[in-house]
Amino acid sequence: MNRPDAPLILLFGHSGQLGWELRRTLATLGDIVTAxxxxxxxxxDLTDAHALDVLVHELRPTLMVNATAYTAVDKAESDETLAYQINAEAVGRMGKLGAEMDIPVLHFSTDYVFSGKSKHPWKENDPPDPQSVYGKSKLAGEQALLGSRADSLILRTAWVYGARGSNFLLTMLRLFAEKKQLGVVDDQFGAPTWSRLLAEATAQLLAQCKTPEGGFTFGVHHGQVFHLTAAGEASWHEFAQAILDMSKEECVLDAISTEQYPTPAARPAYSVLDTGSLHEAFGVRLPHWRQGLALCMEELFDRQ
Ligand SMILES: NC(=O)c1ccc[n+]([C@@H]2O[C@H](COP(=O)([O-])OP(=O)(O)OC[C@H]3O[C@@H](n4cnc5c(N)ncnc54)[C@H](OP(=O)(O)O)[C@@H]3O)[C@@H](O)[C@H]2O)c1
Known part of the structure; x- marks a missing residue:
């Protein structure tokens, strides 16, 4: 059903929180093939480098968009090999193919590349210092892609949630229904970002990267990293309270510390990303996280 004259966008990770939304928001920019x-x-399976090579050579897409990741942050601590295969090696391979075949690559990365030890929103060129296997493997993926010399662009995001998949919003809604009282971490800060708005902003950005010949190029922004999250900041406790307030559930939320909720992988304490550069470069930015949450909750609860 693909149109012969339409750009072909090869989307990796279509079943994930973000990929599911991208499949929809990118549909106006070209024909999407999911892999x-x-x-x-x-x-x-992205662990199969040969299969990736064969597929890209066969399809010869106009653009590759990579929304895959090994996102099981705690599991990654004991599953380093697989985390690196998906988050680093496969991304490097995409870059190599992109460079060889002149196919731009749009890739997503994470706030976990930073230590979280600052009190100011992180800028793109702040030194990375990941504290977990997941963060280290994602940073290795960034470096592999940027080192490939493909026409590439990386969007780092954070605290992604949505109406599908495994995420904080859906976990909280399930727990509110099960428990009368819940402890939620109050000393980690980030910007809760709805996957739908992230995917819409990505489409807005890509629309500006179209060439007159019907392709895509990141042009002067080639090889750059940008931050893209909702505006504002919250602790997990604040985010949970906002979800509770917008839901019909009743639950008492206790503020607890990271120490009281130990996890195998270290979380960055301060994960807020400065999104000013993307706004300056592409005029794209997301609304405040509370606005995104309200829209997502409407979608979850007001469906006919
Ligand atoms: N979630 C967050 O809070 C967050 C925060 C910061 C940055 N990010 C970044 O945002 C991007 C999207 O994250 P997300 O939350 O949408 O992730 P997600 O919901 O966990 O989805 C990950 C996607 O990767 C695919 N995948 C995993 N292993 C694969 C393999 N071996 N071969 C092929 N596909 C594979 C999954 O396919 P299956 O469904 O078949 O497993 C799924 O489609 C990632 O780059 C992530 O690092 C996410």
């Missing part, structure tokens, strides 16, 4: 393990149009 992945779970229900994709083209089966692809």
């Amino acid at each position: 992945g393990v779970d229900g994709a149009e083209r089966y692809l």
